[in-house]
Amino acid sequence: MPSQDGSAPLAIETRGLGKRYGDVLAVDDLDLAIDAGVVYGFLGPNGSGKTTTMRMLTTLTRPTSGEAFVAGTPITDRDGVIDHLGYLPESPPVFEELTARENLHYVASLHDIPRAEASERIESYLERFDLVDAADRRVEGYSKGMRQKLGLVQAVLHEPEVIFLDEPTSGLDPRAARTVKDLVAELSEHDVTIFLSTHILSVVEELADLVGVLHEGALVAEGTPAELTRRAERDESTSLERAFLDLTEDHDDEPIDREEVPT
Incomplete structure (x- = not known):
C-alpha cells in the first residue's frame, strides 16, 4: 500500500x-x-x-x-x-541431514524458481562463498561459518x-x-x-x-553513522561506538565488537 x-x-x-x-x-x-x-x-x-x-x-x-x-x-x-523478503536469523535454518546443494534446491522450490535457473544461481553462490567442495556433504558436518554462508545464500537465492x-x-x-x-x-x-x-x-x-x-x-536515535557519531563529540575519540554507548549508557557492560574475530 x-x-x-x-x-x-x-x-x-x-x-x-x-x-x-x-x-x-x-x-x-x-x-x-x-x-x-x-x-x-x-x-x-x-x-x-x-x-x-x-x-x-x-x-x-x-x-x-x-x-x-x-x-x-x-x-x-x-x-x-x-x-x-529474505531472512538470515542468527542461527541459520538448515536441514542437517541434507547437503548444501539439496538445502538450496529445496529453498528454490519453495519460491517456484525453475530448476535450471535455480541450479545456475546455486552454483554461482556456492562458488562465491567457497562452498563448492563441500556442496555435496551433509550439513551436519559443517562448521558454524559454513552454516552461516549457506544460510545467507538461502536468504538471497530468490532475489x-x-x-x-x-x-x-x-x-x-x-x-x-x-x-x-x-x-x-x-x-x-x-x-x-x-x-x-x-x-x-x-x-x-x-x-x-x-x-x-x-x-x-x-x-532512541536514528541517522547516518556520521550524524550519530557527531552526537558523541564531547571527547576526541569520536566514533559510532562512543555514540552507541552514550545512547544506551545504562547498558555499558554490553560487548561491542569493533572488528570481526574468526572462530
Missing part, C-alpha cells in the same frame, strides 16, 4: 509497532520508514528488542499493537509478504526486495566476511533493501546508509 503521503511504497514501514510478552514490553511504539536500496543498521544491546522486531517484520511473530509493511504489503498478509540479516558475519573468517559485505553493497546498488542487525560496529560504519538505535524496546 502507498505510504502515508501518497508516494511509492517504502521498503519497510512500521507505525506504532509493538510487542508485549505478558508484563514485558519488548518493542514499544516503533516507527520506521526505510526506502528501497537503503542499508539500515539496526543496533541495540542484548535484550533491546532487535530480534523481536525482525521476527515481526518477517511474519514469524505477531505484533500486539501497531502495523507494519514490507515492500508495501502488510505483514498480516504472510503469503503476500513472504516472496518479497527478494528486502533482506533481513541478523549477525550475518558471525563465525566467518575475514575473507568470508569480506564476501558478505561486498554482497550487501552490491545488492543495495540494485535497490535491494538490507535490514542489518549486528554487534560488529565496523560493519555498520562501512555499509549502513542509515542507523537506528533500539534501547529497551524504543527507538
Whole structure:
C-alpha cells in the first residue's frame, strides 16, 4: 500500500509497532520508514528488542499493537509478504541431514524458481562463498561459518526486495566476511533493501546508509553513522561506538565488537 503521503511504497514501514510478552514490553511504539536500496543498521544491546522486531517484520511473530509493511504489503498478509523478503536469523535454518546443494534446491522450490535457473544461481553462490567442495556433504558436518554462508545464500537465492540479516558475519573468517559485505553493497546498488542487525560496529560504519538505535524496546536515535557519531563529540575519540554507548549508557557492560574475530 502507498505510504502515508501518497508516494511509492517504502521498503519497510512500521507505525506504532509493538510487542508485549505478558508484563514485558519488548518493542514499544516503533516507527520506521526505510526506502528501497537503503542499508539500515539496526543496533541495540542484548535484550533491546532487535530480534523481536525482525521476527515481526518477517511474519514469524505477531505484533500486539501497531502495523507494519514490507515492500508495501502488510505483514498480516504472510503469503503476500513472504516472496518479497529474505531472512538470515542468527542461527541459520538448515536441514542437517541434507547437503548444501539439496538445502538450496529445496529453498528454490519453495519460491517456484525453475530448476535450471535455480541450479545456475546455486552454483554461482556456492562458488562465491567457497562452498563448492563441500556442496555435496551433509550439513551436519559443517562448521558454524559454513552454516552461516549457506544460510545467507538461502536468504538471497530468490532475489527478494528486502533482506533481513541478523549477525550475518558471525563465525566467518575475514575473507568470508569480506564476501558478505561486498554482497550487501552490491545488492543495495540494485535497490535491494538490507535490514542489518549486528554487534560488529565496523560493519555498520562501512555499509549502513542509515542507523537506528533500539534501547529497551524504543527507538532512541536514528541517522547516518556520521550524524550519530557527531552526537558523541564531547571527547576526541569520536566514533559510532562512543555514540552507541552514550545512547544506551545504562547498558555499558554490553560487548561491542569493533572488528570481526574468526572462530
